[in-house]
Amino acid sequence: MALPMTRPTKHPRTGVYRVRIEIPKPLRETAKTMFGVRQEFIQNLGTKDHDEARTRAPAVIADLRDKLAALKAAAGGEAPRLTEREVQGFAGDWYRAEIAKWDDDPGTLRQWQDMEWVLLDQTEQREAPRLEPGDTGQDGAAVLADGDRREAATLIASGGRTASAADIDRVAEALWEAKWTLAKAMQKRAAGDWRPDDSGDEMPTLPVAKVAGSSGPHASRTSGLTFDAMPHAWASDNGHATAAGPMPRPLYDRQRTLERLAEFLGHRDADAVTKADAVRWKEDMQARGLAIPTVRNDLSEMSALWKHAIRNGKLASEVNPFQGISPPKPKQQRKVRRAFTDEEAVAILTAARANKGYMRWLPWV
Numbered sequence: 001m002a003l004p005m006t007r008p009t010k011h012p013r014t015g016v017y018r019v020r021i022e023i024p025k026p027l028r029e030t031a032k033t034m035f036g037v038r039q040e041f042i043q044n045l046g047t048k049d050h051d052e053a054r055t056r057a058p059a060v061i062a063d064l065r066d067k068l069a070a071l072k073a074a075a076g077g078e079a080p081r082l083t084e085r086e087v088q089g090f091a092g093d094w095y096r097a098e099i100a101k102w103d104d105d106p107g108t109l110r111q112w113q114d115m116e117w118v119l120l121d122q123t124e125q126r127e128a129p130r131l132e133p134g135d136t137g138q139d140g141a142a143v144l145a146d147g148d149r150r151e152a153a154t155l156i157a158s159g160g161r162t163a164s165a166a167d168i169d170r171v172a173e174a175l176w177e178a179k180w181t182l183a184k185a186m187q188k189r190a191a192g193d194w195r196p197d198d199s200g201d202e203m204p205t206l207p208v209a210k211v212a213g214s215s216g217p218h219a220s221r222t223s224g225l226t227f228d229a230m231p232h233a234w235a236s237d238n239g240h241a242t243a244a245g246p247m248p249r250p251l252y253d254r255q256r257t258l259e260r261l262a263e264f265l266g267h268r269d270a271d272a273v274t275k276a277d278a279v280r281w282k283e284d285m286q287a288r289g290l291a292i293p294t295v296r297n298d299l300s301e302m303s304a305l306w307k308h309a310i311r312n313g314k315l316a317s318e319v320n321p322f323q324g325i326s327p328p329k330p331k332q333q334r335k336v337r338r339a340f341t342d343e344e345a346v347a348i349l350t351a352a353r354a355n356k357g358y359m360r361w362l363p364w365v
Contacts, residue, residue: 007019007054007057008045008050008053008054008056008057010048011044015048016044016045016046016047016048017044017045017047017048017049017050017053017057018042018043018044018045019042019043019045019057019060019061019064020040020041020042021040021041021061021064021065021068022039022040023037023038023039023040023041023068023071026075027068027071027072027075030071030074030075030165031071032146033146033149033150033153033165034070034071034074034149034150034153034154034168035067035071035150035153035154036146036147036150041064041067041068043060043063043064043232043236044232045057045060045232046231046232046251046252046255055228056228056229056232059226059228059229060229060232063157063229063233066157067154067157069157069162070153070156070157070161070162070163072162073162073163073164074153074162074163074164074165074168075165080162081164081167082156082161082163082167082170082171085204086161086206087167087170087171087174088174088203088204089203089204089205089206090152090155090156090171090174090175090206091171091174091175091177091178091203092178092200092203092204092205092206093205093206093311094155094175094178094311095178095181095182095199095200095203096200096203097307097308097310097311098182099182099185099197099200100307100320100323101304101307102186102189103189104326106186106189106190107186107190108190109187109190109191111190112183112186112187112190113183113187115179115182115183116180116183116184116187119176119179119180119183144169144172144173144176148172148173148175148176149168149169149172151172151175152168152169152171152172152175153168154236154237155171155175155237155312156168156171178203181199185197185199205318206313225269225270225271225309225314225315226268226269226270227258227261227262227268227270228268230258230270230305230308230309231251231254231255231258231305232251233308233309233312233314234251234254234304234305234308234309235248235250235251235254237308237312238250253301254301254302254304254305257298257301257302258302258305260298261273261281261298261302264280264281264284265277265281270306270309270314270315271315271316271317273306273321274321275319275321275325277321278299278302278321278322278325279325282295282299282325282326282327285298286327292327295326295327296326296327299322299325299326300322300326302322303320303322303323303326306320306321306322306323307320307323348363349363349364351363352364
């Protein structure tokens with residue numbers, strides 16, 4: 001059962017409010033496998049203000065209870081079987097979000113080669129030969145690590161679904177293959193191949209209608225999402241610890257940017273933000289003289305939050321209003337080196353005659 005206090009409570013050391021929900025004892029081993037925690041779910045609310053914490057708490061509590069429901073379903077075998085389209089849809093939505101995230105700035109070839117080797121090393125750590133995506137272990141099923149299952153379970157819960165342990169494995173296997181495909185695709189980008197990537201077109205989209213029309217906890221939250229819940233959900237899925245201690249800088253930055261956006265728009269309704277609103281905000285920042293890197297960074301932060309919300313079925317629309325409107329990066333100007341004047345050349349060569357060794361002959365060369 002949940003802790004008596006599902007209302008926000010202060011962290012005893014930092015004073016930051018948080019929400020805690022106890023994990024029932026029969027579910028703790030499953031929780032360790034699925035989410036990497038055993039005793040309780042803890043979510044940092046990112047504020048020391050009591051009223052603000054009470055505003056943010058309901059969405060966070062709902063997310064944590066989603067995880068608790070997912071635990072019960074997985075442990076008790078009560079969850080309806082995910083269809084193959086849903087399994088591949090989780091992987092497909094993840095893949096498209098990652099491609100969009102890295103599309104304009106693919107990084108280095110080495111980092112994607114390293115990712116590929118990490119994936120290969122994981123297969124070796126699972127006591128399996130180097131597997132290509134789709135290969136199986138001796139028992140006929142892909143061999144998985146606990147980290148793979150935790151990632152899949154979090155993705156399933158944030159998408160408003162519940163899943164059995166077997167379905168969590170199916171999603172984890174699909175995600176592993178999507179990561180492999182991502183590493184291959186981004187190696188091409190980093191090497192200068194900018195042809196459109198069509199791998200994501202082959203993967204289905206997770207049907208949002210099933211989440212919106214369900215009777216589960218996400219049924220009333222697929223539209224009307226407020227700005228307050230967005231950064232914490234994004235931070236949790238991106239590995240930023242929010243349970244205790246100081247607020248992670250990425251979370252802090254996105255909260256501040258969201259506040260600036262809310263002040264400009266005059267509301268906090270994520271569904272109500274349009275592409276035209278995003279363009280107006282960009283133009284307003286430019287008119288106020290903000291540096292291009294600052295404008296680009298603010299738009300990128302908001303794009304990441306909307307991508308996350310769309311991927312997890314929390315918005316009514318699947319259109320990211322911030323995608324593709326960032327100012328282009330300025331082209332680096334190559335410095336043109338001018339030649340020495342006759343007077344400068346005479347002065348250099350005359351001075352060289354007074355030196356010995358390479359200091360005498362190098363200027364002449």
